[in-house]
Amino acid sequence: MxxxxxxxxxxxxxxxxxxxxxxxxxxxxxxxxxxxxxxxxxxxxxxxxxxxxxxxxxxxxxxxxxxxxxxxxxxxxxxxxxxxxxxxxxxxxxxxxxxxxxxxxxxxxxxxxxxxxxxxxxxxxxxxxxxxxxxxxxxxxxxxxxxxxxxxxxxxxxxxxxxVRNLDIADSLEILSDTSLRKTAINDPDAAELAKQLDGLPLPLAMAGAYISRVGISFTDYLRLYNASWLRLQQPSLGVWSYMDRAPMSTLQLSFERIRQESELSAQLLQLWAYFDNQDLWLELLREGSSGGPVWLRQLTEDEPSFKQVVRVLSNYGLVEVNQPRASAIESEGYGLHSYVHMWTVHILNEKWKVEIAGLALECAIQRRLLRHAARCWSFVQNGMVDDDGRAWALHSLGYLYAQQGKYGDAEKMFQRALHGEERASGPDHTSTLAIVNGLGLLYADLGRLHDAEMMYQRALQGYEKALGPDHPSTLSAVNNLGLLYADLGRLHDAEMMYQRALQGYEKALGPDHPSTLSAVNNLGLLYADLGRLHDAEMMYQRALQGYGKALGLEHPSTLSSMDNLASTYRNQGQWKKAKELHVQVMETRKTVLREEHPSTLTSMDNLASTYRNQGQ
CATH class of the missing domain: 3.40.50.300 (P-loop containing nucleotide triphosphate hydrolases)
Known part of the structure; x- marks a missing residue:
């Protein structure tokens, strides 16, 4: 960022x-x-x-x-x-x-x-x-x-x-002058006294200037409020760390009290921020947990203009920065807190840990953009700082997020914790429990722990058959996963049985041209190619290509993958002309849809080169 x-x-x-x-x-x-x-x-x-x-x-x-x-x-x-x-x-x-x-x-x-x-x-x-x-x-x-x-x-x-040392008085007055929008500050003795008391620290100087500009008070009045704030902060219950923290702590406390007068939602957002990372907080993140959250959170995330107005109050007092928007962003812009301000929200503003708010943060953190927030929330779970009962789905989602980023150790712990929680809440054969079991199977397969993966897939399959019947899509997905696993294990006869069952089930449940059906067709084609049954593979790839082209279009990745597989089968059969025509079509389409340097395009080029080499060209 x-x-x-x-x-x-x-x-x-x-x-x-x-x-x-x-x-x-x-x-x-x-x-x-x-x-x-x-x-x-x-x-x-x-x-x-x-x-x-x-x-x-x-x-x-x-x-x-x-x-x-x-x-x-x-x-x-x-x-x-x-x-x-x-x-x-x-x-x-x-x-x-x-x-x-x-x-x-x-x-x-x-x-x-x-x-x-x-x-x-x-x-x-x-x-x-x-x-x-x-x-x-x-x-x-x-x-x-x-x-x-x-x-x-x-x-x-x-x-x-x-x-990096404290600023001198001249530079301190420059900050007060710029942020308070009062050019007379340079020669104002009260401003100089305030700059001296703020000890040349840019952050509290900027916050003090923003406060003075926003509220419309004099430097003398702010100095009086600042000293009163420091007296309140010296109460033992607030636990101020040292006298060196006087300037930032006092200015933060003053700004927060004023923010609370202007907008209760802005004050509550600042308190909530302690339970997230200090960088990249945005509207859609908070919406993830708003449905089951408190009324004020639903009000905060009701629409983008309202949310921006709440954040603008914090920005006006110098507490929040706008992160630079990304060129390809589909979510709203994000906001960041200075690390010192975030530390203050954690240790001073939220003196007492709120388990329900920590749980709310956990439920929000389930997307790739949320990885930094997810890491903070996972530490809450590990350290017993949040009650994860009833949040198995959130832990399950966190597990997927971490697995996608290659963090397999933590992902397994999250899946296991989610599984135990869902088993307690819903029972071992509930479909929600079986979804987590299937997720664990996928994780173990990615880790190469194929025996563990098979146990999970078998449990998921048996549970889905009992709960949903043999032809339900969830059941068939478990069947297909077992087929993929058996193929990886070299148990090709078992893999063929699973793929055939998945194909027949999908045709019955979803129709012959559904993407899930065509995926099973394509898997059978791959298996037949591995077995050297090239005619059978050709038939499967032709069916997958026709179905994907009709359902998804000729430029869709699944269509192009089937076309590439069919071309490779033609090459292995010695049908050079057909192979070359399809490889060229795949390559040119990928150049247009993706780019020439994209890995899929490069694979197409390599396949075409292999065809030429096999012809001695």
């Missing part, structure tokens, strides 16, 4: 020069480590540097180094940026929307490692726990490019450390 920032006019000339000298004078890769307390302006400094020296770099990337999950999500964003701006990047030609994050990260690193690609800058934000994560795993291996690491920790053992 690319970062966006509220524009505040201040320049740390000394630090900017130090960063530039560190990176430009490096022999090989230059690494600058911006170190300082939360709210000191490290991220803003990195953004200012990137803007000032953008001409020195071919590409600038932002990476969220808070965790492995957030880093991988950043690499997904990098891949999209590279493909858009460098369409000829061959290292990313095989990346599709279905690619796992590990594959995407490897491909992006390969692109960054290229010996002719040396002028990139990567900014690694939020690397605050060096003991938990190794920064090297997030970086390309090649000894070139430039890296800025942003951290609150003083124990980062890589690169040149640059301490």
């Amino acid at each position: 690319q970062r966006t920032f509220n524009r505040v006019h201040y320049i740390r000339q000394e630090e900017l020069y130090h960063i530039h000298k560190t990176l430009s004078d490096a022999d090989g890769r230059g690494i600058a480590v911006l170190c300082g307390m939360g709210g000191i302006g490290k991220t803003q400094l990195a953004a200012t540097y990137a803007e000032c020296y953008s001409v020195d770099y071919s590409d600038i990337f932002w990476l969220d180094a808070k965790s492995e999950d957030s880093a991988k999500m950043s690499y997904v964003g990098m891949a999209k940026k590279i493909v858009q701006e460098h369409p000829s990047a061959s290292q990313l030609s095989k990346i599709t929307t279905e690619s796992k994050e590990d594959e995407i990260m490897t491909a992006v690193k390969r692109w960054l490692n290229h010996p002719r690609n040396t002028r990139w800058l990567m900014i690694c934000d939020n690397f605050d726990d060096p003991a938990a994560e190794d920064i090297h795993q997030f970086l390309p291996e090649a000894n070139h490019g430039s890296v800025i690491i942003i951290t609150r920790s003083s124990t980062v053992k890589i690169g040149c450390r640059i301490q």
Whole structure:
């Protein structure tokens, strides 16, 4: 995700020069480590540097180094940026929307490692726990490019450390002047006193200025409110960490009290944010849990204009940033909280843990875009911070999400926990339980644990036969899964029996031209080809091709896959002309529908080349 920032006019000339000298004078890769307390302006400094020296770099990337999950999500964003701006990047030609994050990260690193690609800058934000994560795993291996690491920790053992210190009075007044929309602040003694009390910290300075502009009070009045807020925060129950936190904590408390007066929904959204990751919160995410949630959440997510108005209140007080929208986004834009503000929502604003809200967050986190939120919610479950009774479906969905990203260990734990919960709630033979059993079977098959997969598929099949009958689509899906498993095990006779049963059942239940029926036809064609029964394979592929073409169109991936299979069968039969004609048709269609560098297009090219080689051409 690319970062966006509220524009505040201040320049740390000394630090900017130090960063530039560190990176430009490096022999090989230059690494600058911006170190300082939360709210000191490290991220803003990195953004200012990137803007000032953008001409020195071919590409600038932002990476969220808070965790492995957030880093991988950043690499997904990098891949999209590279493909858009460098369409000829061959290292990313095989990346599709279905690619796992590990594959995407490897491909992006390969692109960054290229010996002719040396002028990139990567900014690694939020690397605050060096003991938990190794920064090297997030970086390309090649000894070139430039890296800025942003951290609150003083124990980062890589690169040149640059301490980001508090602003002087002049720069502090610049921020107050810009954010309060009062140019007279530069020469106002009350503004100077406020800047002094806020200790040169950009985050509270910006929030104070936003408050003054929004409410329309003087610097003197804000200073009085600020001191009163600090007195309240010194109550033991609030547990303020240290005197160093006085400025950000007091300004946050003041802003929240005012926000609550303006919009109760905005205040409740801020409290809810503690149970999600601080980055990329958006409307559709909250809608996932609104149906069974409290009334205020349904009001919050009723429509996009209302939601934006609620968020705008938080933005007006400098608490929320708008994430840069993605070119291909179909959801609404996302919003982010400064990491220090998020820490305040967790430890101060939500002093008491609310199990029901944690459960609500868990129910929302079931999509790929939600991976960072899903990781936080899964930690709630593992640490016993949320009651997962009645939430088996959410854990089941989380399991699928993690499995799709190759996180098989956690996915299995989620499936097992969901299975035990659903067995308790609905019984071992309920269809909801059997759906989780089938999901576990798919996971074990992906892991190569084929015996475990067979046990799950057999249990699902027997349960579905008992609950729904032998010809129900769910039953037939379990039959088909067993066929695929037997084929992988080399038990081809058993596989044929399963495929035949699935085909007959689908024809009866859904009709001869339904996609599920045609999938069973195609599976039989693959099996017959493996058995060397090429005439039978040809008949199956012809039927699948005609059915898919009629139902889905000639450009659909399933149609083209059947056409490719039929062409390969013709080639194996020595029918060179037919094989060549179909391979060319598949290749040209994929070039048009996908792109020339797409993996499926490249496979078509390779199949056509094999046909020419077999002919001695």
